Amino acid sequence: MSTHPEVVKLLDRCHALGSDPRNTNYAGGNASAKATATDPVTGGPVDLMWVKGSGGDLGTLTEAGLAVLRLDRLRALVEVYPGVEREDEMVAAFDFCAHGKGGAAPSIDTAMHGLVDAAHVDHLHPDAGIALATAAGGEELTRQCFGDRVAWVPWRRPGFQLGLDIAEIKRANPNAIGVVLGGHGITAWGDTAEECQANSLEIIRTAQEFIDSRGTAEPFGPLVADWQPLPEAERRARAAALAPVLRGLASTDRPQVGHYTDAEVVLDFVARQKMPALAALGTSCPDHFLRTKVRPMVLDLPASAPLDEVVARLRELHAAYREDYRAYYERYATPDSPPMRGADPAVVLVPGVGMFTFGADKQTARVAAEFYVNAINVMRGAEALSSYQPIEEREKFRIEYWELEEAKLRRRPKPKPLATRVALVTGAGSGIGRATALRLAAEGACVVVADLDLARAEQVAKEIAESAKALHPADAAVAVRVDVGETQAVADAFDQACLAFGGVDLVVNNAGLSISKPLVETTDHDWDLQHRVMPRGSFLVSRQAARVLIAQGMGGDIVYIASKNGVFAGPNNVAYGAAKADQAHQVRLLAAELGEHGIRVNGVNPDGVVRGSGIFAGGWGAQRAAVYGVPEEKLGEYYAGRTLLKREVLPEHVAAAVFVLTAGELSHTTGLHIPVDAGVAAAFLR
Template sequence: MLTTAAASRLNIAWDEARAAGMSEPELLLYRSNLLGSDKRVTNYGGGNTSAKVMQKDPLTGEDVEVLWVKGSGGDVGTIAMDGFATLYMEKLRALKGIYRGVEFEDEMVGYLPHCTFNLNQRAASIDTPLHAYVPKAHVDHMHPDAIIAIAAAENSRELTREIFGREIGWLPWKRPGYELGLWLEKFCQENPDARGVVLESHGLFTWGDTARECFETTVEIINRAIEWFEGKGEGKPAFGGAKHQPLDAAARREIAGALMPAIRGMVSSDQHMVGHFDDGERVLEFVCSSRLKELAALGTSCPDHFLRTKIRPLVIGFDPARPDTSATLKELSQAIARYREDYAAYYERCKRPGSPPMRNPNPVVFLIPGVGMITFAKDKATARISGEFYTNAINVMRGASSVSTYRGLPEQEAFDIEYWLLEEAKLQRMPKPKSLAGRIALVTGGAGGIGSAIADRLLREGACVVLADIDRQALGETAELLSGRYSNDVMRAVAMDVTREDAVEAAYLAAAVEYGGVDILVSNAGIASSAPVEETSLDLWNKNMSILSTGYFLVSRAAFRIMKAQGIGGSIIFIASKNGLAASPGASAYCTAKASEIHLARCLALEGAPEGIRVNVVNPDAVLKGSKIWSGDWLKERADAYGKDTSELEEHYRQRSLLKRSVLPEDIAEATYFFASEASAKSTGNIVNVDAGNVQAFTR
């Protein structure tokens, strides 16, 4: 962070007691994780670290020098030992003999596997030569905001000299690769006392003879840059001062919730996108500033930034002094269309023979004056990380423009990074997306046995899930369990009473702000009651109707609204009951309410079809395992209705079924997944009974 707060200094320190006794590779891991623990040092996936280590060759038994370096695609903050590539230094040096010059430098990446030590399968990154040819045992390459702010300034060379003297050198912009590795080597040979180098528009390299020396040099240099900016920027308004005042937090959230589903629909034509909203202090300062449009148009500088965010964001026309969300929504389509046209023109201007085909031309980053920043990507983690990277870019612009003139990368250089064939090869190696990747599901009654099993099944297939339940304690426990299993990014929990309009609307607002919308509604909230009709009170009747009929109506109505705003279809699945088709003795309120659910689904299937919204029903029966409805009086009431002891009820249900099998929550989840997935893309208005066979419930 480039602020005047003392807390802006890095506060990470080497623990010698912890490091004592570690091997050199273990010290490299310790150093890497420590540096990656603070996002001001480098962002997720950015930067790399290395160590040159003497090890025994597994073939000859002789000691050889081995380069340990962060492998391709890793993250220094979370890397483990298997995240490092290992290569023979002797072979890496031998590559100089076959290097044909800068126009052929990309082919050198194909030689790196021939240098592998000990059959290590971790792929070496394109930055490997940059570490190999620095004649020091330990090397750090980081992307600190404070350093990139220097590197992205118009007079970055002069600023580097002013701040660091001859301790830290400077090299002009050069795309990462083999040639830059040779540049670094030459710099070190000509400047043997230097402790590092600033790479223009890129980042920082530092080195040392020991892991601790290298780490402490990296931290010291970053803190000196932060301190220098604090002295220079004191009392100066950032970004030319404020043009707008931010709206209050609730209003920002409401506007983001209104805009995100519409934007999501516009950018999801090729694949479903997931959104992220950020209205943090640094973002608000930028989007409310007088230089917002000017600086945003310049694009980002560091390659790691624009690979995640595209070369520049889209600034949405919105006046927080006269907020008019409806007018903004009307203009959004044209604004995004213009962005696509501009991006296509950029591609045509800059493409080279052999360039990969143009990728998705939609913006990734959306900036809204007075409100914040929205990012969209193929999954939640990528959307969140893209936002983090653009926040880093904001910090860089803040710093550079406060002491000089901020300068983004030249357009052709930016294109050559974005459409680099080596980057394209990395994209092609990515695993195939799961079947529900990019989909967002809301599951009511999510803390019960059936609801949690459904959520688990959808998460397993790559969906983001908003879990809703009236039971706050059980909801928290279930959400914690599933978040631990799948990650915090893909799981959100909202307390919701399905019979209250305000609670339902709040849940859908949460889904819109957290993920961008809703594609899948699983309406599963329920109760169960049993009583002879003459003993059924009006309160009991109304309670069944309120939760099982009105509640299903309210959550479906809200789903229709958000799905129509997105314009990319959707799937609604009602978890009804066999009792909605087949009457049961002593349960008239429950059976009637369940029948209402089924008929509501039929009506909604008719209304939803023109919009691509499918509505289907899963009818469970006798799901005892984990089901909350069996924890109350329902168990005894149903046992009494059939003249059975409660311990005999599960066997009774099994034996009365045609297949003589128990029905489990996982069985209901599997049927729900079928209706949520593209496997049922041509099914709407259908009912699937998951009851082990009950002739009375046959639909025809």
Template sequence: MTETVDQLIARSNRLGSDRANTNFAGGNTSAKGIATDPASGDDVELLWVKGSGGDLGTLTPAGLASLRLDRVRALENVYRGVAHEDEMVAAFDYCLFGRGGASPSIDTSMHALVEKAHVDHLHPDSGIAIATAADGERLTSQIFGDRVVWVPWRRPGFQLGLDIREVQRTHPEAVGCILGGHGITAWGETSDECEANSLWIIQTAAAYIAEHGRAEPFGARLPGYGALPDAERRERAAALAPSIRAIASSDRRMVGHYSDDPAVLDFLERAEHPRLAALGTSCPDHFLRTKVAPLLLDLPATASVSEQLDRLDELHETYRADYRAYYETYADADSPAIRGADPLIVLVPGVGMFSYGADKQTARVAGEFYLNAINVMRGAEALSTYAPISDAEKFRIEYWALEEAKLQRMPAAPSHRGRIAFITGAASGIGKAIAQRLAAEGACVVVADLDLDKARATAAELGGPDVAIGVAVDVSRASAVRAAVDETLLAFGGIDLIVNNAGLSMAKSLLETTEADWDLQHDVMSKGSFLVSQAAASALIAQRLGGDIVYISSKNSVFAGPNNVAYSATKADQSHQVRLLAAELGEHGIRVNGVNPDGVVRGSGIFAGGWGADRAKTYGVEEQELGQFYANRTILKREVLPEHIANAVFVLTGPELDHTTGVHIPVDSGVAAAFLR
């Protein structure tokens, strides 16, 4: 048993690691073998198959469903036909062997009913190109001879498994089949034979398309629709991103992903792209992530930003009306409610593709799927005409009751899921603690710091590019701030939550403070906070989603200790910026609040940089005792740590205080002299 499972996992990982073989989380693999039933001691034949929702490239044994093969095959005795497919998925639960493991997918019957020990079902671009060609059946015979058999489109389920079993029984010379409108299935007596057959089908299809396909399947290049130069293209994408996110988020907040893959740019430059984009995708996995069709901007790249934005708003209204009409045409009394009428893919000629999802990974994968769809269209058009499944069939998949049930079983989203946080000075200290807390609550996080290496290291700790990115920023320079915000817009599609945390301090008396000391602290904290808030506000307003700006100020903004005139003055400046911006930005739903820490010694970048030693000297204590010194002079006698500041930011930006703006929350364990009045 162990050897069979090990072979299955290794084969799955090899196949799934190459997107030419299958899309992310798409397809499934299986193996049959003998195991001992611990309840009886008898040998039983089992089916191990990739479970629902897993990804082949990262599959582990825990991602397999284990079923009694005899019981799955016996379901044929109770199968009532295609109108009752959903019953069969529920019936798989009565076929499970042992405890644990993944939930069986809708494709389980395909793997069980085929009478070979190993089966692969994959979604390769080359295979789907044949599957979606108008004359796919003829092409299948022409390309593969009698080794691969055409199976007309059928929605995944028990009947499709019966269909493929019949192919395998009546065509003993075949190693697999092309599933019309869908993908491929291959089989073999050994794991190696099955993998070899899968790869042979994929590679043979790709080679045939390359050798026999038309050179320009998407047609001639359209004047004015070519890709903008690199720098101009990214600048244009950043300028459009907030407004496009607003389009994608009018029903529910979405995170975005931007791609200027050459294949996307070439597709959008060609004469046939409007016709093909309107046809939508075909493989079931594709349109579950991309919706039935994208929103396509019908203007050249030479149009101005304002012209593009105006036209996108018009197209959005049309898209929503068309999608509602699609839903109302095919929905019946048992259909799940409409899940929103906004596009998940937005295509802009000369600029690229914007894709959306509830989180970054979902948004990125949606973009990858549409790139798969472009590759499929290219292959189908090269040999024939692209002919995806009908809208009626797409609706049956998109609004399948089984998919709806899966969505309803998902756990409640964390409070900050779908929100994009930009935190300055976030590679260490208080900023890092805030980044960690917001990421843990589901936010996408931009770790903005003067030290790029440390920013990237922190982002990697938080979970990598689907969770966090590190960017370099000198907050005292407007151009650097603008570049960092643009990088945020390109990485996550927008920006929601800004934390002005970057800071420094030098403990000097009035007479010792130089003009340079004064300018440096004001440039970083006063001017820097202003520049960051200003750059972010334009995106926040364009998104029409509200937002939060939080200033990490200080107890010293209302109560100044000795020998820190520059620091205290700049913190007072930040404190009043909170009030001013709260009053100005409130009409856009943007809340602006502050946090006033004090005595954050352990883990603080400022204190570690010399401020702690200077403060200890001022108060006549040892530096290692400074934290306790600050704690002892508070009402609560508790030391303040970076995570306490992070807690305040979390609460201020969460749903519980969504009617609060213009406030400063002290996180100082109680300093009576700093009570706000």
């Protein structure tokens, strides 16, 4: 069936509105179109409505994300509506209004779109519109701003009754192009897609101009000297140090991924006198607090306070936050309420440093930050006009623990094995490291692709993002340049990981190189270079990893890509073999030391990995082929021939072993080396 012309216009409108955060936030709001189509069964005309389905995003919406309903059946629900106390039952009734397979699951706002007598309807959450909606005296301010062109709708939880309310207000106000929904957002309509979009943009623009012309100069009050932003380098260093601590606290109930922002709008807000009081009021728009929780956790120490004092205070504040959140739940929960989902904060504000947000994946954490920035803009506008007055806490609870929201959570796909885990892989630009980074990402991990060659690392990170179909590439992977033999470079790489994802859970020591020479031809430089990259490099990486993992308090994994050469004595290989033996014993030593922190340390011992290997391509292949007297192109075949299974080892086989060690099934295994060599009897572990 060809796409209806009105659907094309609807999607174009959605993309135009949804691509600008001034209009609405990610996955916030919805839009619809009504038109007559041909019923494929009867061949006759049928009036339909296409509306954004539950959980979709306007900016990236496709036709598959639209719910498709028969308008006559949807409007017939008015006759059987049982009243506001039972309005949630109407959502299930939407399924009986579906046209054909019905498309995406209808959202709670479907009634608003269907009952309003207009061919096109937009429901949006623009900062300027919500500022009016949450300002004390919002109804009068709306009248002053728009006259009779935009009407006021008192706060009501989204649902069937709100749709009836808006439909009646439109009938009673024929000159109106839309409404401001108290505490919530805006709705606009039009006879055509173009008119509806123009009306939406007019409401947003007019509201912003009203705020700009009528608002006070410093709505958040004066700057507080102790809360002003630290210099950038110092600020980001402090953020990197705090991120794993905060991530560990925010993961008390369930593991979370973190996001950090020091955007100017955030740094200004957290430096203002009114910030603590405004933050305590929480957000108002349902789309905001569903992602940011009822209120953020706020550090109440100066930005320059000693780090140990800040960490200690954050732990105290976290304990108090959890008690407060539990009390909030118990105040309003009924026997029918879903269980408490967790008492940890989703947003943490740190004056002088910025904002940390947390979620079940990187995208969720990043979007939570975007929503809180929206909330800051809303508070600024409301305070500029009068004072910020969000919806009541009881109403927030009714939405946060709404069975319909719970049903939306249940529709989410089952998490992948490494979901919520952050992996840092060294030498990840090629060979075993690349294969490992790709495998861990495919299993749900966020990956820090670390390599001496930044261009290669960036290419692997791009591959990961494309494979994951990430909305934002950095939600899936980030690339960092690191010389693993340099202490500061390693520390910087972990700082970047902490700033990108909140911390690290899984570290793979893979960086390596090899130079094959007889003992008497092995130079000091040959020895020093290989030991600098492998034993020293893995020591430095593991030491920094342990610091982050211990600060998080969430356990973790360190995996060494060692080698069969760590136990097998081959010819012309003294520097490489000794370096690998050093790495192999580091596994045992660190497993013994770090176990008390829940950190598992294991190793993988591959045979020579020829295909796809950066080491072999860099000259090692030719050297080893000469040792064994075979052509270089036959080296992989030669290695396979000497194994018990007669199989060549590829980078993907080593990556599979890393996954098995870290995916949770071997949760009680540490200090182990797994051979991935197709069976080299001389390298059997004893």
